[in-house]
Amino acid sequence: MAVERVRILTKNYGTPESWTLAAYLKSGGYQSLRRALEMEPAKILEEVKAANLRGRGGAGFPMGMKWSFLKPNPGKPNYIAVNADEGEPGTFKDRTLMELDPHRCVEGFLIAALALNVHTVFCYIRGELVLSIRRMQQAVREAREAGYLGSRVLGKDFPLDVVIHAGAGAYICGEETALLNSLEGARGEPRLKPPFPAVVGAFGAPTIVNNLESLAAVPTILELGGENFSKLGRLHHLKDGGVRLYGVSGHVNKPGVYEGPVGLTLRELIEDLGGGVRGGRKVKCVVPGGSSTPVLREEDLVHAPDPKSVLHAWHGKSHFDVPMGVDTFRALGTMLGTCCAIVMDDQTSMVRAAENLMMFYAHESCGQCTPCREGCAWMARLCRKFARGEATERDLDTLTDVANNIMGNTICALGDGAAMPMLGILKLFRNEFEEAVRTKKPAPELR
Amino acid sequence: MAFELTAERRAILDELLPRYPTRKALTLPLLHLCQEQEGWCSPAVVDYVASTLGVSTAEVQGVVTFYTLYQQKKVGRNVVWVCRTLSCELRGAKGIQEALEKKLGCHAGETSKDGEWTLLKAECLAACGQGPMVQLNDEYHEDLTVEGLDALLEGAKKRADERKAVTFSPVGLAPRGEK
Ligand SMILES: Cc1cc2nc3c(=O)[nH]c(=O)nc-3n(C[C@H](O)[C@H](O)[C@H](O)COP(=O)(O)O)c2cc1C
Ligand code: FES
Numbered sequence: 001m002a003v004e005r006v007r008i009l010t011k012n013y014g015t016p017e018s019w020t021l022a023a024y025l026k027s028g029g030y031q032s033l034r035r036a037l038e039m040e041p042a043k044i045l046e047e048v049k050a051a052n053l054r055g056r057g058g059a060g061f062p063m064g065m066k067w068s069f070l071k072p073n074p075g076k077p078n079y080i081a082v083n084a085d086e087g088e089p090g091t092f093k094d095r096t097l098m099e100l101d102p103h104r105c106v107e108g109f110l111i112a113a114l115a116l117n118v119h120t121v122f123c124y125i126r127g128e129l130v131l132s133i134r135r136m137q138q139a140v141r142e143a144r145e146a147g148y149l150g151s152r153v154l155g156k157d158f159p160l161d162v163v164i165h166a167g168a169g170a171y172i173c174g175e176e177t178a179l180l181n182s183l184e185g186a187r188g189e190p191r192l193k194p195p196f197p198a199v200v201g202a203f204g205a206p207t208i209v210n211n212l213e214s215l216a217a218v219p220t221i222l223e224l225g226g227e228n229f230s231k232l233g234r235l236h237h238l239k240d241g242g243v244r245l246y247g248v249s250g251h252v253n254k255p256g257v258y259e260g261p262v263g264l265t266l267r268e269l270i271e272d273l274g275g276g277v278r279g280g281r282k283v284k285c286v287v288p289g290g291s292s293t294p295v296l297r298e299e300d301l302v303h304a305p306d307p308k309s310v311l312h313a314w315h316g317k318s319h320f321d322v323p324m325g326v327d328t329f330r331a332l333g334t335m336l337g338t339c340c341a342i343v344m345d346d347q348t349s350m351v352r353a354a355e356n357l358m359m360f361y362a363h364e365s366c367g368q369c370t371p372c373r374e375g376c377a378w379m380a381r382l383c384r385k386f387a388r389g390e391a392t393e394r395d396l397d398t399l400t401d402v403a404n405n406i407m408g409n410t411i412c413a414l415g416d417g418a419a420m421p422m423l424g425i426l427k428l429f430r431n432e433f434e435e436a437v438r439t440k441k442p443a444p445e446l447r
Numbered sequence: 448m449a450f451e452l453t454a455e456r457r458a459i460l461d462e463l464l465p466r467y468p469t470r471k472a473l474t475l476p477l478l479h480l481c482q483e484q485e486g487w488c489s490p491a492v493v494d495y496v497a498s499t500l501g502v503s504t505a506e507v508q509g510v511v512t513f514y515t516l517y518q519q520k521k522v523g524r525n526v527v528w529v530c531r532t533l534s535c536e537l538r539g540a541k542g543i544q545e546a547l548e549k550k551l552g553c554h555a556g557e558t559s560k561d562g563e564w565t566l567l568k569a570e571c572l573a574a575c576g577q578g579p580m581v582q583l584n585d586e587y588h589e590d591l592t593v594e595g596l597d598a599l600l601e602g603a604k605k606r607a608d609e610r611k612a613v614t615f616s617p618v619g620l621a622p623r624g625e626k
Pocket of ligand 2: 090091530531532533535575578580
């Protein structure tokens with residue numbers, strides 16, 4: 001069965017000059033902002049809660065609930081910080097929204113600002129994404145000229161500014177508190193939580209941090225109504241709703257970003273959207289949602305005999321046939337993450353794949369916490385030894401040990417994000433590491 | 448030698464300043480502006496940013512060394528970043544880097560003798576579905592083949608002749624729609 005093609009968030013992709021205000025207005029743009037202006041902020045929040053939108057930045061936290069945690073502080077403004085730092089390897093979805101439909105993003109920011117009584121929205125975009133930055137700047141300029149923001153919002157006495165802020169190259173700045181430090185002009189080092197940003201965020205003021213795609217869905221939530229939005233997904237019953245962007249890269253015939261209902265399966269993503277594996281080969285494993293999420297294999301079957309388990313409905317089925325949801329994938333022992341999968345075919349050396357990923361984390365650790373700073377570099381060096389055929393039996397134990405000692409011992413989740421996929425690969429593909437020790441041969445290069 | 452922003456760039460800073468609650472918040476945007484003009488974050492740039500924003504030079508220097516886009520030494524007229532992270536690697540990124548090293552006459556991390564090119568390795572650039580890819584100054588080039596590289600490099604040289612800025616920057620004159 002082919003997946004139903006959905007064009008809601010991506011409705012304007014492919015329209016000529018889709019990034020201009022004229023094109024956006026033609027497609028019905030800024031109507032939801034008009035609706036929002038007629039609504040009480042509490043009513044907007046209610047719709048967003050009913051939408052069951054689980055944050056699209058990786059952690060899957062319910063957006064409505066996060067908004068309700070905003071704790072106004074007399075004497076301080078409220079802020080929204082949009083997370084458009086998109087740096088998780090394998091993830092390339094937010095960029096398409098900014099390049100092809102920046103006004104949808106801006107409209108989402110404006111509605112959120114009305115709901116949260118925010119007068120300044122900071123949109124933090126990774127500095128490499130120059131086209132995204134330009135398109136977003138242009139959209140903000142056009143929106144200001146058209147009176148959607150500025151000293152008034154469509155005539156309403158509500159000053160509102162959207163500031164496009166360019167990052168400067170650091171994966172860690174996608175972590176929400178590192179992002180706030182970076183926005184304030186400092187090194188992107190994560191902060192201890194609590195206090196959470198909704199209480200003490202940017203510039204010491206209460207701040208809601210949301211992923212760009214999360215906010216870009218807000219105009220649709222108001223257009224359809226929260227519950228109707230939620231029901232577009234297949235996991236409405238698990239409070240995981242709506243439509244979202246999926247990405248698929250690596251060894252597939254048609255890598256790219258595709259829109260779908262929440263709850264597609266990996267099989268649908270790989271076969272129907274991604275066009276199947278290159279050269280008709282078999283899949284060895286998939287990184288399901290950005291590099292921090294542990295890999296899954298097709299041959300592993302769900303074991304959930306308990307009727308109370310979220311996975312019970314898929315008991316006995318392949319991991320590739322479980323709908324991709326925040327709770328379903330957590331129950332599988334991995335994470336949904338950003339819903340952007342990296343597919344590796346049966347010729348891929350998992351020792352090399354692990355080396356590649358650990359080099360990434362070693363480079364990107366901010367250096368604050370010892371277990372992460374030393375541990376990521378150590379894991380990378382060990383993986384390199386395996387890849388070169390220079391590793392010993394003991395290195396395998398050390399590798400497992402180092403990964404286990406990072407878990408839970410750091411300020412932010414970058415360390416866990418490195419250790420989890422490392423442990424996941426070691427669990428499913430330990431044989432490849434053992435073989436490297438036995439044969440002392442370099443592993444085949446990735447290609 | 449002291450550093451000063453040009454009037455055009457100073458105007459960009461002046462437009463941004465009142466939109467942030469602190470001056471320090473301008474550290475990243477201002478470094479971008481300066482680098483676009485100067486080509487790198489020289490000690491003079493660091494002093495200028497620190498005194499303009501009222502923060503210590505140590506803090507500014509700390510920022511410069513934290514972020515990969517800030518250059519700590521002079522770079523070539525064109526900067527090429529090759530993505531070597533997993534998705535791109537599965538589609539031949541290594542071959543692209545090796546071909547570039549031959550064509551540019553320098554290794555990753557180096558600048559060619561004639562000062563035309565700097566070649567750098569990058570971590571995932573959010574173009575994973577279009578790998579292998581490079582960032583060439585401010586542009587992404589995707590779905591690369593080794594055969595296509597010559598045309599790409601020629602085009603970059605031409606554009607560098609026409610551009611006002613010394614190097615690419617996400618905040619500066621070029622993003623405003625000017626050359
Ligand atoms: C190391 C690290 C990197 C992250 N990178 C990003 C990112 O690039 N984009 C993003 O939206 N969230 C990223 N996150 C998640 C954010 O911390 C945060 O959960 C998210 O922006 C919240 O938005 P959401 O609830 O709408 O998903 C990252 C988290 C960690 C620990
Ligand atoms: S892996 Fe190269 S752009 Fe993401």
